[in-house]
Amino acid sequence: MKDIDTVNMSADDWDEQTFPRPDTNDFDQVVERAISRRGFLGGVLAFGSGAAAMGTGLLSSSSAEAQAAASRFPFTPIDIQTDHTVHVPEGYTWHTMVRWGDPLFSDADGYDVNAGGGPVEGSDRVFGENTDGMETFALGGRTILAINSEYTNRGTNLPAEQEGVPANAGDVRKLQNLQGVTVVEVAEGENGWSIVKDSPFNRRITHNTPMTIVGPAAGHDLLKTEADPTGTRSLGTMNNCGSGRTPWGTYLTCEENFNGYFGSTAETQDQKPNALVDGYARYGIGTDGWGYDYHKWDARFDTSQNPNEPHRAGWVVEIDPTDADSTPVKHTGLGRFKHENAEVVLAADGRVVVYMGDDERGEFIYKFVSNGTYAPGGSTDGLLDDGTLYVARFSDDQTGEWLPLTPETTGMESDAEIRIFARKAGSAVGATTMDRPEWISVNPHAVEGYCCLTNNRNRGVKANAGGDETPVGGPNPREVNHYGQIVRWMPHGDDHAADTFDWDLYVMAGNPTVHDDAYAGSSNITTGNMFNSPDGMAFDSTGLVWIQTDGDDDNAGDFAGMGNNQMLVGDPVTGEIARFMTGPNGCEVTGLCWSNDRRTMFVGIQHPGGSWPDGEGLPRSSVIAVKREDNAILG
Numbered sequence: 001m002k003d004i005d006t007v008n009m010s011a012d013d014w015d016e017q018t019f020p021r022p023d024t025n026d027f028d029q030v031v032e033r034a035i036s037r038r039g040f041l042g043g044v045l046a047f048g049s050g051a052a053a054m055g056t057g058l059l060s061s062s063s064a065e066a067q068a069a070a071s072r073f074p075f076t077p078i079d080i081q082t083d084h085t086v087h088v089p090e091g092y093t094w095h096t097m098v099r100w101g102d103p104l105f106s107d108a109d110g111y112d113v114n115a116g117g118g119p120v121e122g123s124d125r126v127f128g129e130n131t132d133g134m135e136t137f138a139l140g141g142r143t144i145l146a147i148n149s150e151y152t153n154r155g156t157n158l159p160a161e162q163e164g165v166p167a168n169a170g171d172v173r174k175l176q177n178l179q180g181v182t183v184v185e186v187a188e189g190e191n192g193w194s195i196v197k198d199s200p201f202n203r204r205i206t207h208n209t210p211m212t213i214v215g216p217a218a219g220h221d222l223l224k225t226e227a228d229p230t231g232t233r234s235l236g237t238m239n240n241c242g243s244g245r246t247p248w249g250t251y252l253t254c255e256e257n258f259n260g261y262f263g264s265t266a267e268t269q270d271q272k273p274n275a276l277v278d279g280y281a282r283y284g285i286g287t288d289g290w291g292y293d294y295h296k297w298d299a300r301f302d303t304s305q306n307p308n309e310p311h312r313a314g315w316v317v318e319i320d321p322t323d324a325d326s327t328p329v330k331h332t333g334l335g336r337f338k339h340e341n342a343e344v345v346l347a348a349d350g351r352v353v354v355y356m357g358d359d360e361r362g363e364f365i366y367k368f369v370s371n372g373t374y375a376p377g378g379s380t381d382g383l384l385d386d387g388t389l390y391v392a393r394f395s396d397d398q399t400g401e402w403l404p405l406t407p408e409t410t411g412m413e414s415d416a417e418i419r420i421f422a423r424k425a426g427s428a429v430g431a432t433t434m435d436r437p438e439w440i441s442v443n444p445h446a447v448e449g450y451c452c453l454t455n456n457r458n459r460g461v462k463a464n465a466g467g468d469e470t471p472v473g474g475p476n477p478r479e480v481n482h483y484g485q486i487v488r489w490m491p492h493g494d495d496h497a498a499d500t501f502d503w504d505l506y507v508m509a510g511n512p513t514v515h516d517d518a519y520a521g522s523s524n525i526t527t528g529n530m531f532n533s534p535d536g537m538a539f540d541s542t543g544l545v546w547i548q549t550d551g552d553d554d555n556a557g558d559f560a561g562m563g564n565n566q567m568l569v570g571d572p573v574t575g576e577i578a579r580f581m582t583g584p585n586g587c588e589v590t591g592l593c594w595s596n597d598r599r600t601m602f603v604g605i606q607h608p609g610g611s612w613p614d615g616e617g618l619p620r621s622s623v624i625a626v627k628r629e630d631n632a633i634l635g
């Protein structure tokens with residue numbers, strides 16, 4: 001999510017307002033020390049030759065050079081746009097498949113999204129708002145999508161005169177219903193893709209859906225509440241940002257800015273937030289919440305009555321999209337933080353590896369490695385819980401290591417406590433503070449992982465919420481970084497379970513028309529492909545990496561020539577990056593998956609502005625379907 005207006009202040013800005021970070025002055029703030037545009041990056045962006053030397057199995061330098069001459073992109077890149085619609089290259093088409101408020105069931109046919117965002121009745125029977133991460137599943141020839149609804153615009157979902165402030169429990173329930181996850185069957189007909197209303201797979205998972213808690217922290221005292229003295233059952237999943245999928249065909253939804261839903265009604269707690277429960281300050285849990293006001297109408301979100309409830313959010317949740325009656329599962333093995341997405345890959349020996357970013361300024365990148373191994377058709381019990389959680393440390397010499405988070409390494413009491421306060425564990429072992437880790441994706445054609453580091457205006461200026469310094473250098477080489485970069489790592493031994501890796505920067509976004517230093521970006525940024533704030537990311541089956549942006553779309557000043565948020569595609573071997581799609585002004589482009597025949601890309605348009613997509617009424621978050629006119633495979 002991004003800055004919109006005061007009613008919808010970004011989660012990051014709200015966090016810092018609630019818990020101000022101390023200014024620091026002792027960092028080396030000379031960017032040139034770390035890089036120069038053609039110097040450091042010329043070496044770091046190896047474009048094949050360096051990657052081959054690191055043993056990733058990529059092309060040799062001579063073949064990389066040959067490939068660079070012949071782009072793998074089968075389209076003519078498009079220009080920037082500043083309008084209120086979607087643009088794709090010549091030879092491609094798109095149409096809107098589903099929008100916020102579209103009924104999933106016939107009994108919600110009367111839902112009117114324009115009437116103050118619609119009534120509370122039926123709000124859990126329609127497609128949720130602010131679409132984000134999503135994945136495609138196949139079952140018996142049917143196509144099922146699981147799609148996150150990250151947050152909700154209070155200003156548009158409540159009657160205008162309330163100015164975004166809930167006035168009763170019904171208002172809160174409506175906001176709770178419009179977020180979470182939508183599972184929906186879709187089908188392609190003569191008029192393109194549409195949802196299959198009343199499909200037995202259709203389902204809404206909201207802030208109130210029952211789920212179980214498993215893994216090392218399940219049953220811990222910090223997870224027990226009056227409603228659930230066992231600490232093993234919770235209601236709802238919230239702020240569902242990025243996604244993931246397991247090798248066994250389930251969906252992973254990731255809880256990001258969960259802290260904003262909690263507040264306190266007690267006057268005794270209405271003082272300094274850092275005086276609250278241990279861990280509240282590090283996770284940004286304050287007394288007022290982000291403005292949802294759940295705590296005033298739903299005691300579960302009132303920390304003065306239920307101080308442990310926030311500990312039951314901030315997890316990765318597994319959902320079986322093929323069984324609408326299944327109970328979602330919160331996996332504490334994967335740690336508690338502001339989860340962006342969960343990229344699952346198998347290690348050389350079949351152990352399950354999950355890469356995860358914690359999206360907040362100066363927070364960390366994590367990796368989970370299971371104890372057990374995955375075998376098709378075998379038991380999957382414990383594969384997301386029983387194992388080791390690691391955090392990444394990047395060194396300036398372009399090597400790095402995964403530091404295990406254990407009682408011995410962290411000094412913390414137990415595995416349960418380490419999972420619940422994973423951020424504290426990461427700080428204890430000296431993890432590298434990153435420029436807001438967003439999506440992580442693994443190249444299917446080479447043993448390497450990529451992470452979008454979207455931006456960080458505090459780099460070199462302020463510590464993170466735990467007081468860890470954010471020095472300029474390594475994979476975070478620019479002070480006050482408002483453009484972002486993509487770091488990639490190559491695990492040693494070509495094994496995602498390895499403890500060590502080499503790293504480089506795949507791209508540093510920037511603006512070469514405004515700057516002639518590091519802020520111009522890396523050498524694969526040109527006047528023809530400028531963007532800022534890389535966020536969503538996914539590899540396709542051919543080994544190209546698709547990059548979605550959530551940045552400043554003013555198209556002015558430092559961002560002149562970048563236009564609306566967009567989707568680009570990159571070649572990991574040559575470094576080439578080309579603009580494929582532009583979204584409507586005001587939107588974030590987020591969420592990407594392919595149809596099972598890979599002839600359609602499903603792309604999410606979150607919080608669009610203007611009158612998208614109807615030309616009238618409220619702007620509505622949507623999932624669009626992008627195809628080639630010749631119906632060829634596109635990734």
Ligand code: FEO
Nearest residue numbers: 001241256340359
């Ligand atoms: Fe929900 Fe970090 O994006």
Ligand code: CA
Nearest residue numbers: 001438535536
């Ligand atoms: Ca994101």
Ligand code: CA
Nearest residue numbers: 001454535550
């Ligand atoms: Ca973002």
